[in-house]
Amino acid sequence: MSVKQISVFLENKPGALMGMTDLLAASKIDMRALSLAEASDFGIARVIVDDVYAASDALKEAGFIYNITPVLGVCIPDEPGGLHQVLQVLNDAGANVEYMYAFLGGPSAEHAYMIFRVQDRKAAAAALRAKGIKVVDQEHISQL
Amino acid sequence: MERYYQPEIECAPREEMIALQNERLVKQVKHVWDNVAYYRKKMEEKGVTPDDIKSIDDLHKLPFLTKSDLRDAYPYGLMGKPLKECVRIQSTSGTTGKRVVAFYTQHDIDLWEDCCARAIMAAGGTDEDVCQVSYGYGLFTGGPGLNGGSHKVGCLTIPTSSGNTERQIMFIQDLQATILCCTPSYAAYIGETMKEMGLTPDQIPLKAGIFGAEAWSEEMRQDIQNTLGIKAYDIYGLTELSGPGVSFECSAQTGMHINEDHFIAEIIDPDTGEVLPEGAQGELVFTAITKEAFPMMRYRTRDICRLSREKCPCGRTHVKMMKPKGRSDDMLIIRGVNVFPSQIETVLLNYGYPANYQIIVDRVNHTDTLDVHVEMTPEMFTDNLGEIAKRQKELVDGMRSMLGISPKVTLVAPKTIARSEGKAVRVIDKRKI
Known part of the structure; x- marks a missing residue:
């Protein structure tokens, strides 16, 4: 029994987060929550979504590096x-x-x-x- | 079983080879003196005439040729034959702004293709093989050279040239290609793509690869060998000297046999120009003793390496050159320290990263900065920021101990560093000096 958080690798540069939100919007994914963790040159976007399967599918297709963390x-x-x-x-x-x-x-x-x-x-x-x-x-x- | 294209030459006793080199050198010096005014002038300035050159022991008396001579004499100044007798040119990419244009007679092309045929047979090639040439065709020597060598061996030749990786893989699979010829970075890319497609090494028909035109590390060789399930052989050459095939690896994979019946190699001190004793490391210098149209005499390659006359288990008697540490053109001087991109590659592969990287050198507040961009991989990614930072630091430490200077390592999104279909752009130097 867990919530499946999707953790996405993002480069720390303008538009990186938008690239991900744009993709999720286009795939009709509803985000429940979003939290960002950042290091100097990269960050991890942690998202909770309604449809984990569809979201990970879209991210994989678009070439994002991500994993699913319970x-x-x-x-x-x-x-x-x-x-x-x-x-x-x-x-x-x-x-x-x-x-x-x-x-x-x-x-x-x-x-x-x-x-x-x-x-x-x-x-x-x-x-x-x-x-x-x-x-x-x-x-x-x-x-x- | 070791195979040879010209066993009587490739395995000739040393004394025979010296006799052949003596005879050819004397003849070549006369040819150049009579036909290449530019070099004759250099000889006259040094007070040397063809009479002074009686054997290879007199080689050191001849003046050097360098890349700047090629530029000064561009385009026709170093030709040894009238244009009427030439049938082809090849040219370098000119990425450093110094394009080299080399000329060939039909005889020159014939000998060049012999050299490439020797390399293919040393990699186990026979007329039963299907040889896919994924080097660029055109002005670049890679494609035409290996294409000619493959014909001479009698392989079924697939001239795919570089690019269109999906089509490359389709031909490898559909026509059961057994030998692949391309740059090592392209071989790695083809391997990576096949792996992504879910192909395991035993599903790939290739058995050998002949990879050159770039410096590559021993670790990268292991990587390519494992991904493609092949033996990967190094091949070396320069457009100035004909192209690939000046030297090539045999089954021992411990250095490249120089085709000594065509090229005499010397190692010199790059600062003083003095010839160094056998086994010493220094700059590689070649004298082409059979080339007609573009006869390079004592040409300084800027490649730093070492020669070895140790007996080779393959049976070839030609001297071996160790993998160059890198062309001195590729060498970066960062904060006064010599850095070769191949050293950075070695560290990356040692730590399990792909050999796809970009080195960005800049100067901030009068201090050189070295930033190595590395692509994040699914294997390396974790949700834990601290864990990633720890690995990043390991990489920085690994590079510091290899290079002697501390770099910055930047993790970038996958597929953001341009994949190479020809030569990879590994270095971006933004310094304005």
């Missing part, structure tokens, strides 16, 4: 301290967060979601579930 998707409780509670559980479970980013989802964007990259994803997911926190998978994200 990440942890969490629906954040809609209450004060919601994110804090999630982090507390991850901390207690000894899960080290490499990176994370958030997005809003649902018919009127009423839900907040967090994407986590952790080393032991399965253990982290189990710990969250044990505390009644909702862990979501790619299917859930696709249907948002």
